[in-house]
Amino acid sequence: MKNVFKWVFILVFSVVLLPLLVVFFIYKKAVGKREYDPSVLENLKDEAAQNYLKNTAPLSDVDSRYKYIRLKEKATPSAKNIEIGATEDKKIDGPGGKIPLRIYTPKEEGPYDIILYFHGGGFVTGGLQSHDGIARKLVQTTGARVVAVDYRLAPENPFPAAIEDAYAALLWAQSHKTSLRNKGTSLIVAGDSTGGNIAAVIAQMAKAKNGPEISKQILLYPTTDIFSRDASVLYPSMDQFAEGYVLTKESLDKYFKLYLKNASDRKYDPLVAPIRSKDLSGLPKAFIITAEFDPLRDQGEAYAKKLKDASVPVFAKRLDDTLHGFLKTESKATDETYELISEFLEEE
Structure with missing residues (x-):
């Protein structure tokens, strides 16, 4: 016994x-111990931004942090308080196996604009649960149907795994436009932070491959160039907000190295850094939002300028008193962003 x-x-x-x-x-x-400079709070007049900084201040151990975040995000409950019509989880075939998708449908009857959404997280964190609230809010405010893509993450699946999955999801959406009840002939790509990077890259790939047709790209505080420390030469915000503003220069450098594991020679490849493309003409109309206190601010704005110089229609706006990742807050900047996206989608 x-x-x-x-x-x-x-x-x-x-x-x-x-x-x-x-x-x-x-x-x-x-x-561990959350590290943030109390004086930074004085720059943030918005209470939601201050609380976001306190609750998500960077942690000293980046390696352990991304492991913890992955575990936490898988257990994050769905943001069901943001009411929409319905959600459907499914898996599609991809180059590295099955790719999980979550399809968000409005309460209203279709047809719909179809937004393919790529989450942020430095290419090493994030997923369907972590960005469930953002996807639901997009549906609620725009009336579009959102297809969120749970692409493979580094370091287990480094570059180009995320891009391959994203493009496979785009091809799937293209071939399922009828069942998705797409009201037009084209699709929309969108993403925040590194998800914005993926959306920008996918838009360039679709142009190079002559399809699928993408009408608009929505890039929210996007990463458009390399994460490495020499990026601050081109983008002063990398140094200006290197510490104390949620996203740090140290974590960006770490995430970049994890993403480009065994492919550091590709860091200037447009598939990694879309701003490095030699020809941006003919790309879809772009919506680019940047945050005032964000190390990625200047490269997002530089991409907007480069698109404009290539005669691509661009709506670009810097939101004051905001931090990287503000879409996860209940701030005025968050509400304003969704309203602007809705207006952008209504434009011809």
């Missing part, structure tokens, strides 16, 4: 308690 209890204990420990202990130690190491 004692042997039975012994084996039951071993089984419970190995299957239940051991994984919980691993999660606990990762959590303890990752959370």
Whole structure:
């Protein structure tokens, strides 16, 4: 009888308690001490922005942090308080296996604009759950149907895995426009932060491959160039907001290295840094929002200018008193962004 209890204990420990202990130690190491400069709060007049900084201030251990964030995001509940018509989870075939999608449908009857949405997270974190609220808000405010793409993440799946999955999802949406009830002949790509990078890259790929047809691209505080430290030469905001504003220069550098694992020679490739493309003419009409206190601000604005110089129609706006990632807050800047996106989609 004692042997039975012994084996039951071993089984419970190995299957239940051991994984919980691993999660606990990762959590303890990752959370550590949150580091933010209290003087930074004086620059943020918006209370939602101040609270966001306090709650998401950067952590010293980037390696442990991304592991913890992945675990946390998988357990994040859906933002069901943002009411829409329906959601559907499905998986499609991709170059590296199945690609999870979540399709968000408005309450209203179609047909709809179809937005293919790519989440942010430095190419190493994020997923359907972490950006569920953003996708729902997009549906609620624009009346579009949103297809969120859960692309493969680094470092397990470094570049070009995310791009390959994103383009496969675009091809799937193109071939399923009828069942998606697309009201036009073209699609819309969108994303925040590194998701904005993916959306911009996919728009360039579609142009180079003569399809699928993309009518608009929505880039929200996007990454358009390399993360490495020498980027601050071109983009002063990389140094100006290197520390203390949620997203740090150190974490950007780390995420970039994880993303380009075994492919550091590709850091100037337009598939990594869309702003490095030699020809941006003929790309879809662009909507680009940047945040005042964001190390990525200047490269997002530089991409907007380069698109304009290539005669691409661009709506670009810098939102004051905001931080990188503000779409996850309940700030005035967040509400304004969704309103502007809605207006952008209504334009011919």
